[in-house]
Amino acid sequence: MAKIVAGIATSHVPAIGVAMDRGMSGTPYWDPLFKGYEPAREWLAKLAPDVAIIVYNDHASAFSLEIIPTFLIGVGDRFPIADEGFGPRPVPVVLGHPPLAWHLAESLILDEFDMTIANEMQVDHGLTVPLSVTCGQTAAWPFPVIPICVNVVQYPPPTGARCFKLGMAIRRAIEQFDQDLRVIVYGTGGMSHQLQGERAGLINRQFDTAFLDGMTRDPLALTRITHTEYMREAGSEGIEMVMWHVMRGALDERVAEIHRHYHVPASNTAAGLLILENRGPA
């Protein structure tokens, strides 16, 4: 039987990827951010999961406004790196896990989550930056990845509560897969940031801290945060944090916080990192 062994939540700021790709991660600006990711890399290398499910959003890369899937699962065997407007990131191609991905697609749809299924798609910084910060620079990613892409660009994204329930359904599906796979789930995006308008640059440390605390203490309360509250309190792009709920919904009711890191600024963004391990039912 497959099982979910842990969850990671992390921001996916594109500038973090650029800093790594250009060898700037040791500079005074970036060093404090990357220092906080070192314990995560060590923890992940030791955990050595067989597969990662990465919940992220596409930023006008694989998908445009032509077709806007609310929830999408990538079932292909490889996902090339997208050109987002300044050339593709120089990172390895992302390999998929088609048997588990197809099982998930079937199970989720029959469990009333109407997933869009993608056989071919490119992936952008939303997926590759979380891999880079947790796996480092490498010739090949250490595990196959099942991308789950959530629309957060065209308003409205799915609600936090819906995302949490998707996580619960992912867990049910994983536990019915007939192979001994140890699966990790990434929830990505956030934390507070606003990239647009006169209010660009908004950061809300208090909101972010309460959100990080709530992931362990009372995740269901966090799922009741409305879209307007995310945008008002955490910036228009802070609404990406709904994707953390998918990860949290896939874990046990009780979890232990293994590591936390919070750093401002990563370009325009408050970068957050949280590692959670299962601790059983409430």
Add this chain to the structure above:
Amino acid sequence: MTKPRDYESIPGTYVYDAERGRIGYALNMFCMSLNKAENRRRFKENEAGYLDGFALTGEQRRTVLERDWLGMLRVGGNIYYTIKIAFCDGLTFQDVAGMMSGLPKETYAQMMLAGGRSPEGNRYKDRTAGEIKHG
């Protein structure tokens, strides 16, 4: 008619909702074309000519040609799309964010290093009288 949205009370923020999605489609799809290196080259060679291939309004064309970043948002631009024009110009997200908020590059960068723009006084339009507070 739809009711007014509660997020419209947030100052200095252009939520990419159904209304903007409707009016901004062609503008954003032009931006999307800049994901291809060949199109970036063609756009930089002849911006006005390249824009002829897209059904932009006169005002949308003006905002692109003049790099009026805030103006683009007002005519339906979405930041994840319009930023691709900035990438063609060699600008970063932070450069454009500074320009949209009306701050010199260095002042904006300092504000971010000092912890970013505070939500205090920046949550509601009526309490800020249309003014965005920096720092």
